[in-house]
């Protein structure tokens with residue numbers, strides 16, 4: 001066990017996944033693919049306690065996400081409590097269901113910032129990708145409301161092979177909507193995105209073209225307008241990302257049923273994760289087996305164990321290692337030193353090839369959306 | 375010209391960090407003690423000169439080059455967009 005050699009930090013970032021319910025059905029959604037098996041959601045009182053406990057421990061950034069957090073009627077209550085505790089509160093939303101009345105109530109409750117996600121820069125593509133009609137129109141309306149109520153606004157565009165060619169439109173739209181920050185995030189392959197990887201992974205050529213465009217656009221901005229952040233998929237890197245800034249060091253995710261995770265995708269791992277219904281957040285963060293499991297470097301396999309970069313990337317992402325190799329203790333295959341790196345290389349080699357695997361839209365059992373072949 | 379904080383950023387004392395921080399969408403910058411002292415003076419009304427004399431009053435024994443440090447930090451803060459000219 002590595003708990004002694006590892007320094008246990010503060011869960012500076014709390015991600016509150018309030019619900020898995022969502023009116024959209026994005027095929028790259030990072031929610032677990034087996035959501036139907038989820039238990040009931042924890043109630044308002046339980047969330048209020050999670051917020052108080054985490055703040056007491058030093059958490060300061062708080063993200064309300066989901067699913068679609070607006071599906072929870074008590075969102076305003078939770079925001080108000082969080083804001084009184086001194087959290088910086090971020091609402092991470094698709095914008096569907098964000099009426100003027102609610103945006104005003106959230107402002108009064110003390111919400112600090114709204115991050116609005118777009119599926120594409122035009123109605124046709126956006127609504128196709130999210131599998132819902134008129135959502136694009138609705139999002140633009142919401143973006144204007146966010147500015148009207150004086151929130152800092154971050155737009156998040158999920159970039160995939162399906163929409164990467166529209167970078168110019170995406171950037172123009174961001175300027176028009178007066179975003180403060182814009183994340184052009186090529187999707188990472190977890191949850192539904194992993195299922196749909198053959199459809200979503202852009203080619204190297206597509207990425208280079210997009211990145212060149214972004215850089216040129218930025219050069220022409222002269223410090224004006226939105227700040228654009230381009231996130232490339234780690235499949236095209238030779239070193240893994242320092243996933244979650246190190247397991248159990250900075251991030252704490254609480255899922256709709258109260259399960260605590262060191263990373264929002266960790267539920268796929270063959271570990272038993274603790275629940276706030278049974279233990280306090282403090283106890284979980286400091287003492288739980290799963291949180292201690294990958295702290296420090298005693299767990300590391302070779303080549304990480306003897307690598308002089310192990311304190312830079314911590315051996316990469318445990319979920320990615322597990323998804324690709326079936327073994328969560330392995331070196332992240334993104335690393336060129338990993339014996340499994342060929343798995344990444346072959347996925348890249350197949351990018352842009354046509355596939356007869358159908359595209360799976362994110363669904364809960366009750367949504368009854370047919371699986372479509374594109 | 376008076377200086378104001380960019381409303382995108384929030385200055386706050388954090389017990390767990392043992393000092394002041396700047397919070398913004400999904401991020402945080404930890405400030406040194408002197409940086410915090412300077413930003414705490416930025417209130418939308420004071421000018422750079424006002425801020426320097428307020429800090430001189432507060433820290434009469436500070437080294438001579440304090441004013442120069444304040445200038446440097448404020449231009450850094452403007453470059454970062456933390457502070458805006460009113």
Ligand code: SF4
Pocket residue numbers: 022023024025026028029030031066067068094117362
């Ligand atoms: S990625 Fe799409 S489907 Fe998943 S929660 Fe967000 S908006 Fe809903």
Ligand code: SF4
Pocket residue numbers: 239240303304305307308309310311313314315316331332335336337338
């Ligand atoms: S071998 Fe492990 S520690 Fe070294 S760079 Fe690769 S993933 Fe990181």
